[in-house]
Amino acid sequence: MVERQSPLEPEFHIGSHGNFEHGVEIILTETGPGSIVQLAAWPGEEKKLIAAIRTVTGLALPDGAGGGLSDGMKSVFGFAPGKFTVADEAEGLAGAFAKAVTPAIGTVTDLSHGRTAIRIAGPKAEWVLAKFFAIDFALPAFPVGAGRSTAHHDVFAQIQRTGSDQFDIYVFRSFARSFWKALCHASEEVGYEVQ
Amino acid sequence: MLITCPYCGPRDVVEFTYQGDGNRERPDPASQNFEAWNAYVYDRLNPAGDHNEIWQHSGGCRAHLRVVRNTLTHEILSVAFIRGAHTSTARRKAEDKS
């Protein structure tokens, strides 16, 4: 299989950086899912789309805006009314959804090559992200599994909380390297490790 | 200025794009009623007070919203989807309880 190149590569430096003498408080990684798919339901077809997501991924979406969950391999979250992002470690998700999501239910958009997924984890993850995005990262306001659509300047970002101190950020591939660099700079003060 | 998106919750105004006066009524595209078209294109109430406006949450869920904003105080009095909220996934509720 052809190895996909990371857009972060020239700025991706494995190891500890910044002010880490007293320990590393941020871990930065690229999750590099094999599939990233965006699903949208036509008005009134949302329940059928949610059922299709369950059929294809085995993940049962919780009720409510921005609801989501992750099983470690597959992740899904709502990012807009009737719209969902699904990511899978494996390739081929768009093909599976193309069969399950009929034209009467909604649309399937394969973004596997269009988005880059960056994971920020560690005790200072909320602190660092709060410097980028004007949203509430506290656990009660942003529960594990949930998704948020927001923007850092002109870089549109979808963020899913995949752990109490872990977030996966989906950004446009073309903006990913500059966003990654900014994330590294913002993590310097607390000490970060790239894995 | 904060606008509370019905999907995303309270967000800074920089995430939103103003899409104009919400009081306008667009004539039928086939209409040749020039007075109605003139009113649609040019007439604005420009009130000093509560104003119906159309905004898009362009830096978020991208939904189009009907907003009532006070032009003197910038107070946001109400926000609603322009397209009617159709399902449970369209409203922020279950998550707030968790």
Ligand SMILES: [Zn+2]
């Ligand atoms: Zn929104």
